[in-house]
Amino acid sequence: MDLHFGDSKPTDEERAAVDALLGPPESSWEGAARDEMRAADLRWARGGREARDRRDLLLPGLHAVNDRIGWISEGALDYLCRRLTVPPAEAYGVATFYAMFSVKPRPATVLHVCTDLACAAAGAPQLCAGIEARLGPGSGVSVERSPCLGLCERAPAALAVRAGDPVRTAVSAPATVEAAVLAASSPGSAPEEPPAALAVPQAGQDGLTLLHRVGVVDPSSLDDYRAHGGYTALRRAFELGPAGVIREVTDSGLVGRGGAAFPTGRKWQATASQPDRPHYLVCNADESEPGTFKDRVLMEGDPYALVEAMTIAGYATGAHKGYLYLRGEYPRALRLLEHAITQARARGLLGDDVLGQGYAFDIEIRRGAGAYICGEETALFNSIEGYRGEPRSKPPFPVEKGLFGKPTVENNVETLVNVLPVLTMGAPAYAAIGTGRSTGPKLFCVSGSVERPGVYEVPFGATLGEVLTLAGVREGLRAVLLGGAAGGFVRADELDVPLTFEGTREAGTTLGSGVVMAFDDSVPLPRLLLRIAEFFRDESCGQCVPCRVGTVRQEEALHRIVERTGADAAGDIALLREVGRAMRDASICGLGQTAWNAVESAIDRLGAYE
Amino acid sequence: MTVTPLGIPRRMLEFTLDGEEARVPEGSTILDACRAAGKDIPTLCEGDTLRPKNACRVCVVEVEGARTLVPACSRKAEPGMEVRTDTERARHSRKVVLELLASSVDLSTTPKVAGWLKEYEAKPDRFGPDAARLNEEPRVDNDLYVRDYDKCILCYKCVDACGDQWQNSFAISVAGRGFDARIAVEHDAPLTDSACVYCGNCIEVCPTGALSFKSEFDMRAAGTWDEARQTETTTVCAYCGVGCNLTLHVQDNEIVKVTSPHDNPVTHGNLCIKGRFGYQHVQNRD
Ligand code: SF4
Ligand code: SF4
Ligand code: SF4
Ligand code: FES
Ligand code: FES
Numbered sequence A: 001m002d003l004h005f006g007d008s009k010p011t012d013e014e015r016a017a018v019d020a021l022l023g024p025p026e027s028s029w030e031g032a033a034r035d036e037m038r039a040a041d042l043r044w045a046r047g048g049r050e051a052r053d054r055r056d057l058l059l060p061g062l063h064a065v066n067d068r069i070g071w072i073s074e075g076a077l078d079y080l081c082r083r084l085t086v087p088p089a090e091a092y093g094v095a096t097f098y099a100m101f102s103v104k105p106r107p108a109t110v111l112h113v114c115t116d117l118a119c120a121a122a123g124a125p126q127l128c129a130g131i132e133a134r135l136g137p138g139s140g141v142s143v144e145r146s147p148c149l150g151l152c153e154r155a156p157a158a159l160a161v162r163a164g165d166p167v168r169t170a171v172s173a174p175a176t177v178e179a180a181v182l183a184a185s186s187p188g189s190a191p192e193e194p195p196a197a198l199a200v201p202q203a204g205q206d207g208l209t210l211l212h213r214v215g216v217v218d219p220s221s222l223d224d225y226r227a228h229g230g231y232t233a234l235r236r237a238f239e240l241g242p243a244g245v246i247r248e249v250t251d252s253g254l255v256g257r258g259g260a261a262f263p264t265g266r267k268w269q270a271t272a273s274q275p276d277r278p279h280y281l282v283c284n285a286d287e288s289e290p291g292t293f294k295d296r297v298l299m300e301g302d303p304y305a306l307v308e309a310m311t312i313a314g315y316a317t318g319a320h321k322g323y324l325y326l327r328g329e330y331p332r333a334l335r336l337l338e339h340a341i342t343q344a345r346a347r348g349l350l351g352d353d354v355l356g357q358g359y360a361f362d363i364e365i366r367r368g369a370g371a372y373i374c375g376e377e378t379a380l381f382n383s384i385e386g387y388r389g390e391p392r393s394k395p396p397f398p399v400e401k402g403l404f405g406k407p408t409v410e411n412n413v414e415t416l417v418n419v420l421p422v423l424t425m426g427a428p429a430y431a432a433i434g435t436g437r438s439t440g441p442k443l444f445c446v447s448g449s450v451e452r453p454g455v456y457e458v459p460f461g462a463t464l465g466e467v468l469t470l471a472g473v474r475e476g477l478r479a480v481l482l483g484g485a486a487g488g489f490v491r492a493d494e495l496d497v498p499l500t501f502e503g504t505r506e507a508g509t510t511l512g513s514g515v516v517m518a519f520d521d522s523v524p525l526p527r528l529l530l531r532i533a534e535f536f537r538d539e540s541c542g543q544c545v546p547c548r549v550g551t552v553r554q555e556e557a558l559h560r561i562v563e564r565t566g567a568d569a570a571g572d573i574a575l576l577r578e579v580g581r582a583m584r585d586a587s588i589c590g591l592g593q594t595a596w597n598a599v600e601s602a603i604d605r606l607g608a609y610e
Numbered sequence B: 001m002t003v004t005p006l007g008i009p010r011r012m013l014e015f016t017l018d019g020e021e022a023r024v025p026e027g028s029t030i031l032d033a034c035r036a037a038g039k040d041i042p043t044l045c046e047g048d049t050l051r052p053k054n055a056c057r058v059c060v061v062e063v064e065g066a067r068t069l070v071p072a073c074s075r076k077a078e079p080g081m082e083v084r085t086d087t088e089r090a091r092h093s094r095k096v097v098l099e100l101l102a103s104s105v106d107l108s109t110t111p112k113v114a115g116w117l118k119e120y121e122a123k124p125d126r127f128g129p130d131a132a133r134l135n136e137e138p139r140v141d142n143d144l145y146v147r148d149y150d151k152c153i154l155c156y157k158c159v160d161a162c163g164d165q166w167q168n169s170f171a172i173s174v175a176g177r178g179f180d181a182r183i184a185v186e187h188d189a190p191l192t193d194s195a196c197v198y199c200g201n202c203i204e205v206c207p208t209g210a211l212s213f214k215s216e217f218d219m220r221a222a223g224t225w226d227e228a229r230q231t232e233t234t235t236v237c238a239y240c241g242v243g244c245n246l247t248l249h250v251q252d253n254e255i256v257k258v259t260s261p262h263d264n265p266v267t268h269g270n271l272c273i274k275g276r277f278g279y280q281h282v283q284n285r286d
Helices: A012-022 A048-052 A055-069 A074-084 A088-095 A117-121 A124-134 A177-185 A222-227 A232-252 A264-272 A294-301 A303-317 A331-346 A377-385 A413-425 A427-431 A464-471 A501-506 A525-539 A545-560 A567-586 A590-594 A597-605 B030-036 B088-104 B113-119 B157-162 B201-205 B214-222 B273-277
Strands: A109-114 A141-146 A158-162 A168-172 A279-285 A319-326 A362-367 A408-412 A441-448 A454-459 A477-482 A488-491 A515-520 B012-017 B020-025 B060-063 B082-084 B145-147 B173-175 B182-184 B211-213 B230-236 B245-251 B254-259
Touching (some): A012 A055, A012 A074, A055 A074, A055 A088, A055 A362, A055 A377, A074 A088, A088 B173, A088 B182, A109 A124, A109 A177, A117 A441, A117 A515, A117 A525, A168 A177, A222 A303, A222 A331, A232 A264, A232 A303, A232 A427, A264 A303, A264 A408, A264 A413, A279 A303, A279 A377, A279 A413, A294 A413, A294 A441, A303 A319, A303 A331, A303 A362, A303 A408, A303 A413, A319 A377, A331 A362, A377 A408, A408 A413, A413 A427, A441 A464, A464 A477, A464 A515, A488 A597, A525 A545, A525 A597, A545 A567, A545 A590, A545 B088, A567 A590, A567 A597, A567 B088, B012 B030, B020 B030, B030 B060, B060 B088, B145 B214, B157 B201, B201 B211, B211 B214, B214 B254, B254 B273
Parallel strands (some): A279 A319, A279 A408, A319 A362, A441 A515, B012 B082
Antiparallel strands (some): A109 A158, A158 A168, A441 A454, A477 A488, A477 A515, B012 B020, B060 B082, B173 B182, B230 B245, B245 B254
C-alpha cells in the first residue's frame, strides 16, 4: 500500500488532540516534523503492518479531533491517517458516515435538539423554533435536529456538546427554550441532570430483579455495589467454570433482549466452542431505537452490574477482551462506566488476574458517533474496526467470524445484566419467572402520553395494559407503538396482548427493544408516520438499493398523503406496500427489512388515512 | 487463447434448483449454479473479477426456509438447499429494485438494463415527477477519465478494484450515507489532488458507465460514439516486460478506449496508466 497524502497540515491543536490519543509520532514517516527527523528515519519506517493493526483507533481518533476542535479538517484527517496508515479516502468515508462528526467548519458548540417521536409529541417543533430564534447566526452555537437522544422519559430533550479540552456536555430535559440555551451557552455551569433513578418510577420497590439497585446504590462506588450483592455472580461463575456458566444460562431460558430473541446460552456455547482464537466479547450499548432508554438507565444507575456481567460473559466464552460499544449521545453513562472500569481494574476485578482466579479480562469502551445502524451487530464490528458502519452480509455469523474476523459473542446491555440474577438465583428460579418460553424479567421503556414515563420491570407475560396502568395512561389513548420505530402500532382496544415473544407474535406485532410509546388522540398520526419514515431515510447506511432508495420513496409517498385519506391516498398506499414488501424481502439487514413495519401497522391496524 | 489454471479438484454438492437436481462444485454460488443451468438472473454489482458486495439486490432468489430473499451472487450453494429463482416473490423484489434504481440514476449506458426493465415490467415513472434523483454533474477534472456519478448505482466495484482487491491505491471510497452516499476521493477533492494513479481499473469494472474514458465521454457528448462501428483487437502491451493483454477499441481508425481481458489469469483485466491510457503515440501521425 502506497499511501498518498495531500499538503494540508494539522494545526497545533489538532496535532495535540491526536497525539494525546496515540502518543507523539516516533518518526517523520508518521507525521513528526521534518526537522525532528532522526538519522534512523532514513533506515526504518514505523508504519506498515504495525500501524495498520491500529486501524481500530480511527474512530477514537476522529472523536479526539471532533471533541477538541468541533469538526474535522483536512489537515487533521490527513495527520490521523498518517499516524495509523489509513488511506485518507477511506478515513474520509468513515468521518462522513457519522452524524456527530463534521468535515466542514462549524461552531465549537453543537446543540442537538431531539425531534423524534416522544419529543415531537411533547412539543419539539416549538422548542426548536424558539431555540433557533434565540440562537441566531453568530451565536457560536450550531443547532442540529437530532433523532431520539434516549431521554424520552423527560421529553423534549436537548444535548449540548462544546468542543475543547476537555469537551463539555450538558443535557436539558425536559427542555425549555431558556434551559436549552443556557446548556449550550455555558455547558460547564448548567444544572446537573436528575439521578437515573428518577427514570425508574418503581425504584426502591421490593421484588425488582434487574432494577433493584438503581436508586439504591451509589453508581460511583464499588464498595456500595459490593455491599448490595455485587460480584457474587462472578464468584459463582468461577465456582461453576465456563461450561457450568453456559449450562446455567442455557437452562435459564434467557434470550437476547435486543429484538432478535436468540437464546443466549446457545450463542455463548457456539462462540466458546470455536477453535479459532482470540475470542471477543462485545457489549452492544448503542441503544438508538427511538423510544428506548433502558440501557442508559441501567448503565447510569448500576454501572458495575454491566462490568460484572461482561466479565462473566467473557469468562464463559473464552474471551479476554470485551468491547463496550456505547452510544455517542450518552455522556453521563460514559463517565460513570469509565469510572467503574478504572475502579474495577484497580481492585483486581478486571485485568490480568480477575479475583485472583488466573483469568485475564479487560474492557475497553468505544464510543459510537451518531449512527443508528451501528446497533446492528456486524455494522458495530465494522465501526469498532475503523470502517464505515455498514452491516456485513451473513453468513458467516459472528460466533464464527465477528470482530476482527474472530469468534465473537455480542449481547446488549439488558441481556448481559440478566446473567447476574441467572447466576445468583440459579437457573430454575430464574426460569420460573415469566412464561414457559419467555423467561425472566423484562424492561419496558414507557413514554408518550402517560403520567409516569420511565423504565418498568415486569415479569414476561404481563399485559400491555398492565404496564400502561403502572405508568398511568392518560385519557384518550389512541395507539401504542410497541417495539420502537422498527416495531408496530397496536390499538387502544388491544391492550390485553401479553408481553411475551410468543404473545406479541400471535398478535401480529413484536416486542422489539421493549418500547411502549403511548399516543393520545391529540397526536397527528400522519405526521408521526412521516417522522418514522424520515428516521429510516436518515439512518439507512446506503449500502443496498431497496433500503437506500426505498426509504426515500416511502418518505415521499407519505409526504404526498399527509393531509389525505381514502381514495385520494389509495394509490400511494399501494405504492408504499409494494416498496415495503421488496424492502422487507431484499434488504441486507434488519434496518431495511423492518423500516416499513410501523407504518404498515398504522395503516392496517389503526386505519391511518381512512 | 488464455489458459485457465485448474484449481484443486473440488467435491460436488447437490441441491435443488427450481425443482431440478443441481450438482455444483463446493464453493459455488447459487448464481454459478444458475448460469451453469442456463438460467438468466439479472446482476449489476456482481462482476467476474471481484468479490461481489451484494449491494444491488437484483439477483435475489428464494431459498426454502429463509426469512428473506437471498442474493444469488454471494450466497454459496449448500447441500440440500431448495432454491427457486423465478417465483412471484423474487420477481417482485427485482422489479421494485430496478424501478428504484432507474428512478434515481441514469441507466442509459448500463448494458442489459433496458431489457430487464421490460422483462420485469418495471415502471420507474410511477414514483412521480418529484422523485428524488442523484442529479450530479459529471466531474471532468483530468484528461484521462470522467466521473459521472449521476449514473452511479453504488455497486462498490470501483472501491474494491482500487482498494484491497486489485490496485491497492485506496484512492476512492464511499462517503456520506443513505441516499446521500457517493463515491469520492479524500475530502471530495478533484481527482488530480487524490491518491489516484490513473490505472483505470475502476473504469474497467464500472457496470454503468459512471466512470468512463474522457475520449468516450467527449464522443458521446458530440454524438459520435458508435459501438457498432468499433472493432476490438487484443494485443500485448509493449511498454514493459510483464506482457499484459490490451484490447484496443477502434472506431474510424482511432483508438477510442483500451480495456483488458478479464479471463487473463495474470492480469484479470487490470492495467497500469501506460497500458490503459498511453495510446496517443500510436496514432500520432504528424
Ligand atoms: S438494509 Fe439499509 S441499513 Fe441495512 S445494509 Fe441495506 S442500506 Fe444499509
Ligand atoms: S484509476 Fe486506478 S487508482 Fe485511480 S481511482 Fe481508479 S482504480 Fe483507483
Ligand atoms: S462509479 Fe461505477 S463502479 Fe463505482 S460504485 Fe458507481 S457504478 Fe459502481
Ligand atoms: S429523546 Fe426525544 S424521542 Fe427519545
Ligand atoms: S448482483 Fe447480486 S446483489 Fe448485486
